[in-house]
Amino acid sequence: MKRKIIKIDEDRCNGCGLCIDSCHEGALQIVDGVARLVTDSYCDGLGACLPECPAGALAIEEREAEGFDEEAVKKHLQGMKARQPETLACGCAGTHVQAIERPIPIAFDLKPKVESELRQWPCQIKLVPVTAPYFDGADLLVAADCTAYAYANIHQDFIRGRVTLIGCPKLDQTEYAEKLGEILKRNQVKSVTVLRMEVPCCGGMVNSVRSALAASGREIPLDVVTIGIKGEVIG
Helix, strand or coil, X not given: CEEEEEEECXXXXXXXXXXXXXXXXXXXXXXXXXXXXXXXXXXXXXXXXXXXXXXXXXXXXXXXXXXXXXXXXXXXXXXXXXXXXXXXXXXXXXXXXXXXXXXXXXXXXXXXXXXXXXXXXXXXXXXXXXXXXXXXXXXXXXXXXXXXXXXXXXHHHHHCCCEEEEECCCCCCCCCXXXXXXHHHHCCCCEEEEEEECCHHHHHHHHHHHHHHHHHCCCCCEEEEEECCCCCECC
């Protein structure tokens, strides 16, 4: 049958996951860093997700598609709810609430003071000037801001020796690719490391950096490191 249904422009999608939170039928998922339609029969074609997309990647089109199946949606949502404790169902870390057990430190266990390894200010992607002098000859770290809280040794293992830029592709509601592309184009950056969380919305950070590298026209080594929600390096 021909009907109205969601259309996703994967080239514009930044993987933020906001559309997933707003889809009450569970018709969308983040797959490989971009939003995708799970199946035609889960989409009612009403477009509740459209206003939530900061990248303008969503639209309603009329095409041949399976009819909307309300009963199938109910079963799908029940299955998602049952799986929620074990999986990150969407771009929102709030779907995976849990307590993480840590050893309680002994009060008299004195540790040496740890010095900050941050080499520049500002460090927010939105605030840093594209022609800042510290970019020339730099190894660049582009980090999702949650990584600093999840990974205990971030200064020594990742920030040390690098120029650090931080942001959140979901909450900042901005497209980093253009600004990062200008930074890479105008400066002799030696390498780029992306530090992301395992949650799907962090795929937007990786996509922005890859787009920036392509736009810069330069061959710059890229390394992507994923931090688990319990604070471990998982990839």
